[in-house]
Amino acid sequence: MSDPKYLTGDKAAINGFIDRFDVFLFDCDGVIWSGDHVFEGVPETLELLRSKGKKIVFVTNNSTKSREEYLKKFKGLGIPSTVEEIFGSAYSSAIYISRILKLQAPKNKVFIIGEAGIEHELRSENIPFIGGTDPAFRRDITEQDRQGLADGSLLDPDVGCVLAGLDLHINYLKLAHALQYLRRGAVFLATNTDSTFPSHHTVFPGAGSISAPLAYMTGREPLALGKPSQAMMDAVEGKFRLDRARTCMVGDRLNTDIKFGVEGRLGGTLAVLTGVSKRADWEAEDAVAVPAFYVDKLSDLRAVEL
Amino acid sequence: MSDPKYLTGDKAAINGFIDRFDVFLFDCDGVIWSGDHVFEGVPETLELLRSKGKKIVFVTNNSTKSREEYLKKFKGLGIPSTVEEIFGSAYSSAIYISRILKLQAPKNKVFIIGEAGIEHELRSENIPFIGGTDPAFRRDITEQDRQGLADGSLLDPDVGCVLAGLDLHINYLKLAHALQYLRRGAVFLATNTDSTFPSHHTVFPGAGSISAPLAYMTGREPLALGKPSQAMMDAVEGKFRLDRARTCMVGDRLNTDIKFGVEGRLGGTLAVLTGVSKRADWEAEDAVAVPAFYVDKLSDLRAVEL
Known part of the structure; x- marks a missing residue:
């Protein structure tokens, strides 16, 4: 070199x-x-x-924003751009799932740990998903959840993939769900595995801090769809x-x-x-x-x- | 052998x-x-x-229960026992902090990610702490939090140690706090680093799934106080x-x-x-x-x- x-x-x-x-x-x-x-x-x-x-x-x-939301940021900052010029890790994940992974129905649903940007991009590729910003997952785990996770009655049998991105609403219930899906053979993807992201002249937990506990629990490394x-x-x-x-x-x-x-x-x-x-x-x-x-x-x- | x-x-x-x-x-x-x-x-x-x-x-x-709570379980199951016979990882952590680590005041406060068992055992050794089950940390992160974490105004200058155990209320705000304390030189402890724990004939995220993202973000491994x-x-x-x-x-x-x-x-x-x-x-x-x-x-x- x-x-x-x-x-x-x-x-x-x-x-x-x-x-x-x-x-x-x-x-x-x-x-x-x-x-x-x-x-x-x-x-x-x-x-x-x-x-x-x-x-x-x-x-x-950045996986929290969809391309459209990113475009707004570009325009707000005075940088002319188009949606077609923007390629984020949420979009990259959607492209990978729809065009390369090609999960076969009915086991083609994605369990998302992440924000709206991921949902938006998966929707743009017609990929079915659960989790994400669904309020049903934004709460404490209960004894009923534990039983349902253990006997499978709380799990969606169509989930074939877990996609982990930056989630500002990460919690134990989501980790417990993802753990069960991964143990049952779901493909393990991460929008990216950045350990932190810079903001306010310091750093905050990045997408990698969401997939890290899942990797630690399962002994499996996610395929990352970001740089x-x-x-x-x-x-x-x-x-x-x-x-x-x-x-x-x-x-x-x-x-x-x-x-x-x-x-x-x-x-x-x-x-x-x-x-x-x-x-x-x-x-x-x-x-x-x-x-x-x-x-x-x-x-x-x-x-x-x- | x-x-x-x-x-x-x-x-x-x-x-x-x-x-x-x-x-x-x-x-x-x-x-x-x-x-x-x-x-x-x-x-x-x-x-x-x-x-x-x-x-x-x-x-x-198990770090979620204090020795007293563990004793109740023993008695409930018909096993005669005493508090003195019980040695959990929360107690082990308290002993380590008070008798071996010996943090010097004023920088002797512990930021806890974990449940009441840890608080109880730290209290029994007269170790000052913040975090834990404090409802102030059980919420979404705000822009004000981000600014306060970045400029330090939200951080307790007396925190000299981060102790991570199983936390059924883990969230982004707690991870972001712990990350800042660790970046500012806090000692990094974990009650234990079990990746999962068995329950209901399956497994759920263990204490190690709480410290794993912190280790990933900081590049530092915690000292574990459990087997x-x-x-x-x-x-x-x-x-x-x-x-x-x-x-x-x-x-x-x-x-x-x-x-x-x-x-x-x-x-x-x-x-x-x-x-x-x-x-x-x-x-x-x-x-x-x-x-x-x-x-x-x-x-x-x-x-x-x-």
């Missing part, structure tokens, strides 16, 4: 970089914005790429029919974004220094992944000749 | 076995009872041992001043009970076949632990000469 090429301030190199690719996959947090603050010059940079005929896809592990899982890359490729050699992944995290692009054998990866990872991270001997290019910030790409 | 000696039906061997020990540590579920059903002859077997001057200690990983952790053995030894060479651990599970006794270098371990583990488990090449003795059921020890 050669050293990453530093592009900031090097017009010729930036030109060459942009010309190498037709598609740019973007991580959002730490690249486009931090929380609700859009980095300066980013909307213009995206417009520049579009004006050169580049395809743009926002690839995010850096290649199941997500396969779903992105399937949807956009992209040429991997002409595609570049742009992100701030080596262990998710850059690893995602490198393991997906994309034509290139671009690291930005406005998020989590720093130069020292890929210069370390045990670096989890090394980008092909890097810039201080995404808007440095605007220094290109128009 | 030599083969375990089979005692059932062998009077002389049983006599020799009992004479070797002054103290018997008993696991409960799968040995004394299964759920609410006491195995036949068990109360008489315990009385036999007591009549021979043996010290009896019930060592359980097979030797921190529990140290606490048992400290309390009862027992001679390990003259002590025998009795249990049904190789990976908790028998491992606990073997790693604790006790004089002996006795497996009973009324619970989880079977002969084939210790005869397997990769057996997690091999008992020194075994019987079909605990009451087989009654075949001794009186």
Whole structure:
């Protein structure tokens, strides 16, 4: 692996970089914005790429929002976009279930631990589900629940898959249900397995903290449908029919974004220094992944000749 | 490791076995009872041992009940016992915190994720705590919580330890609090790390499913105060001043009970076949632990000469 090429301030190199690719996959947090603050010059940079005929896809592990809800965030922050440009891990999960897993009816129902974004995307692929935001699951476990879980009378016999994503309403009853479905052979999926997610200048429990207890209880690891899982890359490729050699992944995290692009054998990866990872991270001997290019910030790409 | 000696039906061997020990540590579920059903002859077997001057200690990983509550269960099931004979993982945790960890005031408060049994035992050792069954933590997370967790205003600066046990009211707000305390350097303890616990002829999420997401988020493993952790053995030894060479651990599970006794270098371990583990488990090449003795059921020890 050669050293990453530093592009900031090097017009010729930036030109060459942009010309190498037709598609740019973007991580959002730490690249486009931090929380609700859009980095300066980013909307213009995206417009520049579009004006050169580049395809743009926002690839995010956030599973709580559907693509429509994500689009609202983009618009609210002044970033022109379309639903078709947004690829979240809830959508990735729906695509995987409907087009790759192809559960056969009647055992094709999904037990969701997660928020409305997952429900919305599963609905868009006509995937039957239970759980999720259903108020029936938002309560304490009772003796009656325990009996019904044990004798199976409380379980839906059509559930063939457990999908775990970030759930702000996680509770014991949901974990106990998921445990029973998994013990009865349900496929184990996770929208993503991020241990935490950054917000308010600190971190909060991520989707991985929801699947972790299930993995611990069953001794089974979920198939993750978010970065850096290649199941997500396969779903992105399937949807956009992209040429991997002409595609570049742009992100701030080596262990998710850059690893995602490198393991997906994309034509290139671009690291930005406005998020989590720093130069020292890929210069370390045990670096989890090394980008092909890097810039201080995404808007440095605007220094290109128009 | 030599083969375990089979005692059932062998009077002389049983006599020799009992004479070797002054103290018997008993696991409960799968040995004394299964759920609410006491195995036949068990109360008489315990009385036999007591009549021979043996010290009896019930060592359980259940952290939801205090020793007093456990005593009620014993009495309700017709097994004479005293609080002093009961050693649960909540009590073990309290002993560890007060006598070994010795947190210095003011940073000596414990953030509990768990039920009343833990609170009761911490109170018995005069350990200050927050969390636990406090209704203030039994609700959804709000934007105000997020801000208060991020800027620290919602956090108690005196918390120096997070103790995670089985919590039937686990939720996102508690996980988010624990994550912040752990990131700020709190000691990470778990009453025990059992992935599941058996009930109603199936299994439900155990205490380990509460600490697992915290371990996953922080990259730190908790110190467990239940079997097979030797921190529990140290606490048992400290309390009862027992001679390990003259002590025998009795249990049904190789990976908790028998491992606990073997790693604790006790004089002996006795497996009973009324619970989880079977002969084939210790005869397997990769057996997690091999008992020194075994019987079909605990009451087989009654075949001794009186």
